[in-house]
Structures are given as C-alpha cells and as structure tokens.
Amino acid sequence: MRAISLEMSQQGISRRGLLAASAGLPAAAGQPAPPATGYIDIMRPPDLATALLDNETVPLAREGPRWTGKGIALEANPQGLELPIAIEAPQTPLERIHLRWRARVPERWRILNDQWERSYGDLEWRCMVGERILPWYFLAFDGKATHGYGVATGASCFAFWQVDPAGISLWLDVRNGGGAVSLGQRRLDAAVVRARRGSPEESAFGSARRFCRALCAKPRLAAQPSYGVNNWYYAYGQNCSAEDMLRDSSLAADFAPAGWNRPFAVIDDGWQITNAAGPWERGNSRFPDMVRLAAEIKQRGARPGIWMRPLYTTAAIPAGARIGRRENSRNATIDPTVPDMLELVRQDVRRTVSWGFELVKHDYSSFDLLGRWGFAMAGDITAAGWHFADRSKTTAEVALALYRAIREAAGDATLIGCNTFGHLGAGLFELQRTGDDTSGREFHRTRRMGVNTLAFRGSQHGAFFALDADCAPITPDVPWELASRWLDLVARSGTALFVSPDPKALNAETRAAIKRAFAAAAQPQPLAEPLDWMETTTPGRWRIQGRTVDYDWYGAEGATPFPR
16 A cells, blocks of 8 residues: 555645546446447546545536536536536535546557646657546557547646546546635536547647647637747846847847748846846846837847746735745745736736837746646646635636736737646747757757657647747857757747857857748748657657658767756
C-alpha cells in the first residue's frame, strides 16, 4: 500500500481520486468485448460518475442522462457530435467529478498527451500508462489510424484524461483555487466532450490537426503571419534600453521583406520599474518615454510590442485583494475575482496599447493564479487549502474572466499568451507561446523545449491560435551551426517567428540568414509536419513544403546531462 501511495503521490492524484478510479474498473468476468476497430466510442453517457467533495467520495446514481447523489446533479446527454456536461450542486461544496467509460482499450494504442499550459519538453507518444495525466485532450494511434478525445476549448473546468486497459476516465476539476467551489443555484456548463475517429488514409499529424479544429469553434487569427524580433534572449531584462530597442527595430525593418506585413519589435521584461513585476504605469530610467519609443519604433518600419505580467505587482494592494497563498509577500499576486483588481488589469493593458504598442505579450498568469509551473501541476493543479475571494467561480472560470478582460482592454492589438492556459485562451489570443523558454546561453534547452513543442503542438496552429514555439536566439554563447537550424525550421514551419539577435553575434552570415528567415516567415506557408515524432521527443525529420528535410539537433557532442 505504501508503494501505491507513493506512486499516486508522484502523479499528483489524491487517495480519494484513487478510490474513484478503482470504482470504475469493471469486474474481470464483465470485461467488454474488444472493439472491432481501434476506436473507442465515448460519445455516449459514461458508465460511472463520481463526485469528490472535501472529505468524501460520492458515487452518483444514474437516471437516464442524469446522475444524482447528495444534492449533486450531473447531466451528460449526447447532442449530435458532442457530449455536453452540466453540473448542479446548490448546497454542496464540490471539488471534482470523475467520469468513466468502460471499454477494452487496445493494447497497441500509442498515446500523445497535451499539457496544462506551456509544455516543458514533455510531449510524446507513449505506450499506455494508466496513471498518466492527459490534460485537455489526447490522441491515440492504433497502428493504422489516429483518434482524438478531448474537451472543447473554453471549458469552465480543468479537465484531464486517463487511459488504461479497462476504460477511459475523464476528471473535471471544478475547484475554486485549492478548495471546493460553491456553485449556489446556478448550473455549471462544465465542459463539452468531443471525439474524432481517424482514418488510415490520413497521417497522424493530419488527424491531429483536424481534431484540434474540432475542439475550437472560432479561433482568433491575425490577418497575416506574425514575425519580428524580441530582446529577451540576449538582454535577459538587464542590458536593455530604449536606444537598444530602436536599434533592434531598425534591424528588424532592414531584415524584413518589402510589403505591408511589417515585423514586430517586442520589448520583453526589463522596461518597467520593478524586475518581473508591476506597476505597469511607466518605464524605468532606461525607458523614460514609452509613447515616444512606440512612435519611433514605427518610424523605423517595425510594429511595437511590449511584455507585461498582469497579476504581479509591488504596488500597495489590500490583503483581501491578494491571492491568499502570498498574502505576506512584498510582491502581491492580485486576485482577479476582486472587481477592482480585474479593472486594474484592464487599465494596465489599455495603458500599454494607448502608448502605441500594437502587440501585448502577457505572461505568468498560470503560475500567478495557481502557484505552480505546468510541469508540477499534475492532477492536483495547485496546492490544497486556499480560495479566491469569490468562491462561487471555478478556477477555469476565473482564468477565462481574466483572459476576456485582457482581450477587451487590448482592443485590436495582437495578444501573445505566455505561461497561460492555451486551452482557455484559444479564441481570445492571436498567438500562444506553446513551450517553455528556449535559450540564448546553451542550445540544448532550445532543442528540448522548442523542437518538442513545435512538433507536438503544431496541430494547434491555425486551429486554436497561431503557434509561437519561442524565439530563435542568435548569441555568441550558442553555436551558430545549431542555432541556424532552429532558425531555419521555425522560419519555414508556417508558425510565428521571433528572433533574439545579439549585436555581438551579427555578421554577414547571420544577417543573411535572418533576412532569408524573415522573407519566409512574412508569407503564409504550409505547416511543417514532423515525420519521426513517434520515435523521438525532438523530431529531426520534417516535411516542409512537400520536401523532406533532416535536422541534426545534437551535434558532435550529443545532449548534455546538465541543461541550464
């Protein structure tokens, strides 16, 4: 029992979750017959439904398409090609719902996961692992065809899947922060389940793209491809100034092809008064006039962009308006369920746009809301024992309200979500940073993070938003032989391209390469397809515009065991 507890703890699943999962396993004598094909049909009411309260697990009894128990009602009634899930719990504080479809899952399935927010080099096809957390959606390859299972974007809960030989589970986390939500008299439209049966005639990547389109009804996409420069990976927020950004803007304009689709010049962290925190009212001494800076970037032929962290500030914030996990912190994480705080976010975003910036890169909201990076969220998502000020909303609803407020305040400006929940930002943000940071200091991080997210989340490009796999750093610390390959792949991938060009690394060769990259990235292109993504986490063989292109991501020395 100790070994089981340790294993489940490592996976982020509570003992209550283990009991609920075990309850969904059919008896050996009642095992379903193997499916005629590799596709499991879950577009039907689940076989079991369980509610998890603060200190109790409640099996729900089925009455047609409804399940009830202890003041909780759940409805899962198929509607054509989707399965909406609605929850009512007027007097019962509720944490999670566990749904279970019994099925004989083919042993030959190979499964691809997604992640809660950014990925961290952790997306991959794997054999069946019953404890594996599969946030939002998963893909299953049966040896011939690839099938998709997921919840539609914009859900009102955090949803993850699990797959084992006896069936498929869907967990709906409806908590408010780290505790139960109090829904009151309202009905929560928690999620919409969608599934897609793949065809042997389409590639796994083609199936993935079609399924992602089915999960997002209306992506918000820019009229033209996004590309440009970003100063983070050579400046890292320290060695940067308005003059440096004007130099970068001139470089971007010179590198860009002629035409109306001008490049962005994005100022990352380091322009504001306090490192990595607000207030976002003005620039520091190195950025004395933000209005003038935005105007001068435009005069040089680039489009001004700016970074911000909307939920974190050193300004005086009342204790009741802070997220409780950090109420004693000097830097306050503001609680967006407090109306004045959500209005503060709107004001900050409106201000940056009023200065003349045409792109806002908003960062850190998933970490600031939940206190964990995506790789540590697992099934629990956040620490237990805390709530937002407004306990009537699920955490997903809190995040959605924040993202909608940012969208409203930004107006027509382009939004990049970074360290944000992409499944909730789809349809609101034009671009999404889908992986953790690349690096201007050592290439192995770029290989591990950048190549992985470009390959395994490429199917989201154009379906949820435009994909930003992160910058191509060009610095003296990164061997040009390797950096040039990442630059080439991203430039020809059909996704967004941002380059971090350290002036000390610019010469005739690197300048010519960036110019070629900008010429490609400024135009619409077919999406590059990873061809060896079932064999490796960093695909090196790609189909680009009808041709197969091979990239060596490791060089002569191979991967380092000590990445920074």
